[in-house]
Amino acid sequence: MTTTATPPTTGTEWVKCTGCARPLYRRRLVRDLEVCHECGHHQRLSARARIAQLADPGSFEEFALAPVPHDPLGFSDTAPYPDRLERARRATGEQEGTVTGTARIEGEPLVLLVMDFGFLGGSMGCATGEAVATAADEAVRQRLPLVLVTASGGARMQEGALALLQMAKTSQALALVTEAGLLTVGVLTDPTFGGVTASFASLGQVLIAETGASVGFAGKRVIQQTVPQELPEGFQQAEYLMAHGLVDRVEGRERLRPLLGRLLRLHRPGAVPAVPGAGCIPAPRVPGTTAARRAAATSGRDVWDVVRAARHPDRPTTLDYLDLAFDDFVELHGDRAHADDPAIVAGVASLAGRPVVVLGHQKGHDTRELVARNFGMPHPEGYRKALRLLEHAERCGMPVVTLVDTPGAYPGVAAEERGQSIAIAQAIARSSRLRVPVVSVVTGEGGSGGALALATGDRLLMLENTFFSVISPEGCAAILWRDAQEAPQAARALRVTAADLVHLGVADGVVPEPAGGAHVDPEAAAGLVARAVTEALDELCAVGAPELLRLRSARLRGIGAGRGSL
Structure with missing residues (x-):
């Protein structure tokens, strides 16, 4: 295991909000957890930035994941798949689009997995499937809750049916954590779609959507091209999901860490002290005739009162x-x-x-x-x-x-x-x-x-x-x-x-x-x-x-x- 430090903030002093296009002072944006103070838009985060926001400082210890074949199909479209992988690695500094390890949130231990949309759109290939399965295995082995932060366009096309079957692999992994009686929490961030939504992202016992996140199975463009129809206002937005009973909560970024801390504490295993009390009047056992028992039951008070x-x-x-x-x-x-x-x-x-x-x-x-x-x-x-x-x-x-x-x-x-x-x-x-x-x-x-x-x-x-x-x-x-x-x-x-x-x-x-x-x-x-x-x-x-x-x-x-x- 290796310990991952919080990455330093670098870049220009001013950046543009991807929501309202207003210029934002970079230092203030970082202080505001990458949420625009003008329009409230939540900027997308890298996996490391997300970990730095959620985990207690210095508590994240990354898992060393077993390598998987990097180009199982020999796939090439307008560029060979290995070239795309190499560009994504240079752009993000990550070997793959998922980072996972143990951490603490408000002092509570857990296994934490975070996806990085900047790495090939957070698409799920064999490496991501293995990361999810490893995180689930470790959660069961160490008897720890599992929190998964998702951001993905779906299964990775360049890995074909192998990527598709990661849906079954990761779903089974989450089922095993649930069977072990451990808490699983899914944090759905912008965007979470396709095979990720239709597998492990939706299997958390508690589902939290970040404010403004787009979440669904098929994207709007696919829906409109496949079954042309007018989409309702706010379709596939976090608040829309909440109204349709699909998530437990919608939370702004500043509330995610304290909410996760509360959930982890409430699900912490441990002995509960007995508390003496005599608040319940014992069930009476009234002997005698039916009339006597009826009189005792009503105690002279009118039922309608x-x-x-x-x-x-x-x-x-x-x-x-x-x-x-x-x-x-x-x-x-x-x-x-x-x-x-x-x-x-x-x-x-x-x-x-x-x-x-x-x-x-x-x-x-x-x-x-x-x-x-x-x-x-x-x-x-x-x-x-x-x-x-x-x-x-x-x-x-x-x-x-x-x-x-x-x-x-x-x-x-x-x-x-x-x-x-x-x-x-x-x-x-x-x-x-x-x-x-x-x-x-x-x-x-x-x-x-x-x-x-x-x-x-x-x-x-x-x-x-x-x-x-x-x-x-x-x-x-x-x-x-x-x-x-x-x-x-x-x-x-x-x-x-x-x-x-x-x-x-x-x-x-x-x-x-x-x-x-x-x-x-x-x-x-x-x-x-x-x-x-x-x-x-x-x-x-x-x-x-x-x-x-x-x-x-x-x-x-x-x-x-x-x-x-x-």
């Missing part, structure tokens, strides 16, 4: 709990197929020092927020985002915390066309067999399968003033009473409160709320939720995966099988 309290517009939302009860939440976006659903918030965070994956329905406190979040009613892409994060949690060995507050899944035509039922079913099934603990908390209303998709696991806790039901009271009243105004009566008949559901064996515990309800003192409510979830996780994380699955299976198998009737 509980329903109204659960829907109070000032009750804390998932984002409120993430702000008040969790540390260092990093939100991840998108289903990697269609869109990002704002009705479900997902990401990684820390709770009492323990890294967790958090999923939750998100409503809002006013009309603007409620409309923006679709009143907390997810589309299929929301559940597929949740499914993606559930799988991420299992791969990385992180427990899952879900916060449930929805009137139900969105019932529109578009949702049906995109497979709403399938998305919900897949989320429920995956949760039921996840090899890490899953703790769910109903924080407001739990409506039907749209709620259950985020409420299947090892523990189902309910705040005092919440409800969980097969259908909304209004829907039940409209169907069975033929009058939605009979919703209070329907709610009472459905037995939807936390105490009712503990007696029925559906819920496992009741989390107390501050006097007057969670909306009166959100900070205190968040503290109670944090204590209850931490206590549950302390218990569950002490259980091995086979026993965890056995107990979860027994719990679900026993629901409705003769125990817990009112």
Whole structure:
């Protein structure tokens, strides 16, 4: 291994922005991380410059890569391939278009691979394929996360089918890192296209696009020449990808290093101290007659009052709990197929020092927020985002915390066309067999399968003033009473409160709320939720995966099988 130092800044005092063409003072441009202070355009970086920006000073140790045949086809177009390689080496100072080694980012160790677009357009030939595979091998061998910074026009034509098959080689390499339970992060920079995008660049468990980056499979010119059609505004830009659920985040260059540091810390393996607490009221076991158990369950409070309290517009939302009860939440976006659903918030965070994956329905406190979040009613892409994060949690060995507050899944035509039922079913099934603990908390209303998709696991806790039901009271009243105004009566008949559901064996515990309800003192409510979830996780994380699955299976198998009737 060799240690690579940060290259000195050389060149003229003034350079032209490749975005707005304004003259820029070179020293200021370097200080601004090669981002134009006039238009915000991110200039393209060499691999060494990128490493210097991301890695802790002096921490990068480059891998010595095995040589590969430099001209396997004897290829020549307007110039012999070896001549093109030699010109690229002189222009960049690199032997190939990929630099890889170990490094630290904000003190966290990792394997880092960076592509250099200046070397034959960052095209992927056998040498790049070998570099990616080597980086993946080293990540597995050293048990380190892998971060890949891509900039490429695609597979290298001068190496023919050998270059094409590097897509399979590198995809397998990333799959092996994922199977090893290690974090992979793809940082997509301008431009990333073709065979690189359709292989290892898109296989990071977390995908971050740099602001303004162009990313896609086929370039605009190819699309327009092949299937002539008008391209939408912003097509294939980072922000366009974000809107279509294809990346987790879009970040400006100045935010990449701190974000990577946070992700690496949250995925750092290590022991988590047990935190004592008594935030969860144990599930009551009330002996006696059905009438006695029913009286204990309702505790004299009218069910409709509980329903109204659960829907109070000032009750804390998932984002409120993430702000008040969790540390260092990093939100991840998108289903990697269609869109990002704002009705479900997902990401990684820390709770009492323990890294967790958090999923939750998100409503809002006013009309603007409620409309923006679709009143907390997810589309299929929301559940597929949740499914993606559930799988991420299992791969990385992180427990899952879900916060449930929805009137139900969105019932529109578009949702049906995109497979709403399938998305919900897949989320429920995956949760039921996840090899890490899953703790769910109903924080407001739990409506039907749209709620259950985020409420299947090892523990189902309910705040005092919440409800969980097969259908909304209004829907039940409209169907069975033929009058939605009979919703209070329907709610009472459905037995939807936390105490009712503990007696029925559906819920496992009741989390107390501050006097007057969670909306009166959100900070205190968040503290109670944090204590209850931490206590549950302390218990569950002490259980091995086979026993965890056995107990979860027994719990679900026993629901409705003769125990817990009112």
